[in-house]
Amino acid sequence: MEWKVNREADKPLYQQIFEFIEEKIAYGEFPPGSLLPSERKLAEQLNVNRMTIVHVYDELQASGLVQRKKGSGTQVSTHKWGVLPKGVTNWRKYVEGGSFLPTYPLIRHIREAAKRMENGFDLASGELSADLFPTRILQSSFTKALFPDDLGYEHPQGHLPFRETVAAYMKSYHHIDTTSSSVLITSGAQQALYLLTQCLLSPGDAIAFEAPSYCYSLPLFQSTGLRIFGLQVDAHGINPDDIVSLHRKHQIRMVFLNPTYQNPTGTVLTDKRRKKVLEISTELGIPIVEDDPFSLLSFEDKSHSPIKSFDESGNVLYIGSLSKVVASSLRIGWLIGPQSVINRLADARQQMDFGLSIFPQLIANQFIQSTEFPKHLKILRQELLDRRNEMISALQEILDEKVDFTVPNGGLHIWCKINQNVDDQQLVEEGIKNNILFMPGSVYGFPNGYARFTYARLKRESINEAISRFADALSRI
Amino acid sequence: MEWKVNREADKPLYQQIFEFIEEKIAYGEFPPGSLLPSERKLAEQLNVNRMTIVHVYDELQASGLVQRKKGSGTQVSTHKWGVLPKGVTNWRKYVEGGSFLPTYPLIRHIREAAKRMENGFDLASGELSADLFPTRILQSSFTKALFPDDLGYEHPQGHLPFRETVAAYMKSYHHIDTTSSSVLITSGAQQALYLLTQCLLSPGDAIAFEAPSYCYSLPLFQSTGLRIFGLQVDAHGINPDDIVSLHRKHQIRMVFLNPTYQNPTGTVLTDKRRKKVLEISTELGIPIVEDDPFSLLSFEDKSHSPIKSFDESGNVLYIGSLSKVVASSLRIGWLIGPQSVINRLADARQQMDFGLSIFPQLIANQFIQSTEFPKHLKILRQELLDRRNEMISALQEILDEKVDFTVPNGGLHIWCKINQNVDDQQLVEEGIKNNILFMPGSVYGFPNGYARFTYARLKRESINEAISRFADALSRI
Numbered sequence: 001m002e003w004k005v006n007r008e009a010d011k012p013l014y015q016q017i018f019e020f021i022e023e024k025i026a027y028g029e030f031p032p033g034s035l036l037p038s039e040r041k042l043a044e045q046l047n048v049n050r051m052t053i054v055h056v057y058d059e060l061q062a063s064g065l066v067q068r069k070k071g072s073g074t075q076v077s078t079h080k081w082g083v084l085p086k087g088v089t090n091w092r093k094y095v096e097g098g099s100f101l102p103t104y105p106l107i108r109h110i111r112e113a114a115k116r117m118e119n120g121f122d123l124a125s126g127e128l129s130a131d132l133f134p135t136r137i138l139q140s141s142f143t144k145a146l147f148p149d150d151l152g153y154e155h156p157q158g159h160l161p162f163r164e165t166v167a168a169y170m171k172s173y174h175h176i177d178t179t180s181s182s183v184l185i186t187s188g189a190q191q192a193l194y195l196l197t198q199c200l201l202s203p204g205d206a207i208a209f210e211a212p213s214y215c216y217s218l219p220l221f222q223s224t225g226l227r228i229f230g231l232q233v234d235a236h237g238i239n240p241d242d243i244v245s246l247h248r249k250h251q252i253r254m255v256f257l258n259p260t261y262q263n264p265t266g267t268v269l270t271d272k273r274r275k276k277v278l279e280i281s282t283e284l285g286i287p288i289v290e291d292d293p294f295s296l297l298s299f300e301d302k303s304h305s306p307i308k309s310f311d312e313s314g315n316v317l318y319i320g321s322l323s324k325v326v327a328s329s330l331r332i333g334w335l336i337g338p339q340s341v342i343n344r345l346a347d348a349r350q351q352m353d354f355g356l357s358i359f360p361q362l363i364a365n366q367f368i369q370s371t372e373f374p375k376h377l378k379i380l381r382q383e384l385l386d387r388r389n390e391m392i393s394a395l396q397e398i399l400d401e402k403v404d405f406t407v408p409n410g411g412l413h414i415w416c417k418i419n420q421n422v423d424d425q426q427l428v429e430e431g432i433k434n435n436i437l438f439m440p441g442s443v444y445g446f447p448n449g450y451a452r453f454t455y456a457r458l459k460r461e462s463i464n465e466a467i468s469r470f471a472d473a474l475s476r477i
Numbered sequence: 478m479e480w481k482v483n484r485e486a487d488k489p490l491y492q493q494i495f496e497f498i499e500e501k502i503a504y505g506e507f508p509p510g511s512l513l514p515s516e517r518k519l520a521e522q523l524n525v526n527r528m529t530i531v532h533v534y535d536e537l538q539a540s541g542l543v544q545r546k547k548g549s550g551t552q553v554s555t556h557k558w559g560v561l562p563k564g565v566t567n568w569r570k571y572v573e574g575g576s577f578l579p580t581y582p583l584i585r586h587i588r589e590a591a592k593r594m595e596n597g598f599d600l601a602s603g604e605l606s607a608d609l610f611p612t613r614i615l616q617s618s619f620t621k622a623l624f625p626d627d628l629g630y631e632h633p634q635g636h637l638p639f640r641e642t643v644a645a646y647m648k649s650y651h652h653i654d655t656t657s658s659s660v661l662i663t664s665g666a667q668q669a670l671y672l673l674t675q676c677l678l679s680p681g682d683a684i685a686f687e688a689p690s691y692c693y694s695l696p697l698f699q700s701t702g703l704r705i706f707g708l709q710v711d712a713h714g715i716n717p718d719d720i721v722s723l724h725r726k727h728q729i730r731m732v733f734l735n736p737t738y739q740n741p742t743g744t745v746l747t748d749k750r751r752k753k754v755l756e757i758s759t760e761l762g763i764p765i766v767e768d769d770p771f772s773l774l775s776f777e778d779k780s781h782s783p784i785k786s787f788d789e790s791g792n793v794l795y796i797g798s799l800s801k802v803v804a805s806s807l808r809i810g811w812l813i814g815p816q817s818v819i820n821r822l823a824d825a826r827q828q829m830d831f832g833l834s835i836f837p838q839l840i841a842n843q844f845i846q847s848t849e850f851p852k853h854l855k856i857l858r859q860e861l862l863d864r865r866n867e868m869i870s871a872l873q874e875i876l877d878e879k880v881d882f883t884v885p886n887g888g889l890h891i892w893c894k895i896n897q898n899v900d901d902q903q904l905v906e907e908g909i910k911n912n913i914l915f916m917p918g919s920v921y922g923f924p925n926g927y928a929r930f931t932y933a934r935l936k937r938e939s940i941n942e943a944i945s946r947f948a949d950a951l952s953r954i
Contacts, residue, residue, distance in 0.1 A: 002637060002658055024816075029659040031791030031815045090762055091791075091817050094677040094730075100825035108824075115632075130627035138628075142836075143620050150607035151615075151804035152934075155592075160479060181479055182506040187664075187830035194829045200571040220828045253571075285567055314508030314568075327628035331834035338508045339501070340568050347585075348577035351697045352671045352829065353664035357808035357837040359619075457629075 005046055013048055014055045025065055025076055032078040101223045113432045121466035123453045124437035133327040134376045141366040154355050156346035158185025162365040166334050169368055175309040184335045184342050185356055189291055189321040192335040195345045197224045208246050209256040210238055214263040216445030237269030240276040247284055254287050260304045261294040264444050264452040265415045266408025274307045281315045293321040298410040299385045314338040322364055332364045387455040394467035412456040424448045430473035436466055482523055490525055491532045502542055502553055509555040578700045590909045598943035600930040601914035610804040611853045618843040631832050633823040635662025639842040643811050646845055652786040661812045661819050662833055666768055666798040669812040672822045674701045685723050686733040687715055691740040693922030714746030717753040724761055731764050737781045738771040741921050741929035742892045743885025751784045758792045770798040775887040776862045791815040799841055809841045864932040871944035889933035901925045907950035913943055
């Protein structure tokens, strides 16, 4: 609920809230028969005293707008002023059907807390902080960007000049040879993953990804009815031989890997293992989906070549993204693979949304070709390195032996093992009370007692305080 | 295939094509085991003589890059230079699985022809012509647009200031009362329809829409496994009582209507019928999905109030779009409905693409609030009216009694009955030969012998010639 009470208005709070709900009912946004939030919950959402809400609900009942029943809450009247004494759509029945599972409740809870907190410490959101986005440069990119002659429907794979730029970018930054017709521009990596699971896999198919993995936090894999098997990660990523044994047991149909600065562990799959993974994939005829959002965010002198750069047989589907290196709300990613696959996915994407808006494509096209882009990357890497170092110091000083972690050489996150028995849910709640958000390990398919801390979303000067608050929360359970 | 031969280069055509295919094979874009297009088809796509392709394929075979088998075509060698004597992914097996049906072959065929034709007459693409998009104004909108402080992930329902603008726009243009929290910004109307079918309906559910309807041309309804029933359209839209009888027989779960300047017939559902539809919907508890992309493109003095504007019980889900009034590649639409529904769909959309890019939202937000927007609408309406009149004259003069049609009072299309026996597929082919594209009635779930002509995508001076070419094609079958 975005609406807020206006504490400076002359109108009493209870009356503001009454009118707000009355309006929602009149507009059909709270339809007849729907349930209003409980008094306690609404009071919390609007940050008012619970008695204020009790007063509002009493008034709503008195005016016949709602009905209150013991044990079943406050319901919008189905006899709205006697005007509509008929049945209405039972929306609940519709909302609970369909083929999407709702987002993991713990993640929803953390995201909602992030929205509510005004001066919280957010180590949970896996993205850059506002000051790291190249906002001014993007704005000026756009004025320079050449507008196409025709703003009609675009090519199903995306704007051709931008796909050509992406092909050149893949060559110069990642040593991958490709051409525009094998590139599908997507709404971030998320849409690429969605298309792959929807179009190339069927319910019941077995797939594998790293354990732990951010993939466990995406309900889309479960929504599609896939059977998921984990590949344990050690200090150098997964063990390729595990793919062979999993395949023998479960007939794995696809392997999803995030080989460089893996989310959440930060590990890098060694070159030797990358080549071995490719060999096994080719041998068994199992495609590899390589998700590569972080590799430009490296603190090392050397860069890691994607598995795709070794791939001569078209077995690797490569996913790139500008969300972590430019801006998450730009929503630009891409998928590179064999043409038959790209054509199929582009056709399905037309059915979903009729393709991506041309505007973020024009902006990205201008920016990643400009001399501003390498400058931006350099500043970004340095700032992330400073924040990582700050977090490492804070973890060592404040939490010391209470946690174990490996120092990541790139990316946005530090993965910590907590050296005491904790219940993830409880620790999250204690954190929220203490204005500190983090992602618990259970979200990534791991047992309780791990945490992912993102050092990219907080300014350096706040990191020490954030870790202190986490330590506080931890000490209280 | 976007690649084209360069007829001005010194390099012979066959060698250009050879190198192009060799590159694709080397990059894994044509993976080992995949089929190349037939000689005939590739020759057509590249607009070269078939013997050139025969020559290329002979060379490819001689170098061991492809294998040719009688009856099964030309296949990329699985033994690429003997380097990879192993199995590779059988992409065909993957591409034919999944939960999306491919787009209707006839529509694909027409779209591909549209891309190929350089000086064709396009009465098929249901969108504005390049000169009608307010390109320069959009470009300057963006420089004025206020950038948000944080380019991090946006609210799942879309950028809040833009949702507030949409709520105000719904009030001023469509007499609909709503608030930002009941608005979900989507990638055009297409994504709204996709979300509704995926999240609120299940395979086997019965739904109804107009017959004929553009909905028949969208494979997403079939992909979801829905049972589809038609509501016949007369001069004043559907007959509301048909919903009751369909419901009795098939337990209809949702009704999709395009009440104003319906696509393809151009009819307007009368106010009396709108109210009756709403009454029946409320009585039976069946939600109405009201798709309203054309109502601002009116040639009448009066405007038609959407069904949603009479809806007090939240039974109508309203879909708006800027694709037909601003630009199709902007990809901005929205859905308005009860909050529980909007929340559910916003959550599902996060799983699909993590939300819409902020940039088209900033542009649309600036533009539809500006004084430029009503000016643009006025010019657009006048120009569309002129084109409609031009087409009416051409139909009367050139085709005369060979077709019947009703004059539409708004929108982009004229729907014609052809007064002779025709095979749609054959007429489309004759049209393509004659450089004229149109949409045959069978695409909209109707029998052979109807055509939808879009007068918006062609400049006025080309319309007469387009209808002549259609008449030519018709006379040849």
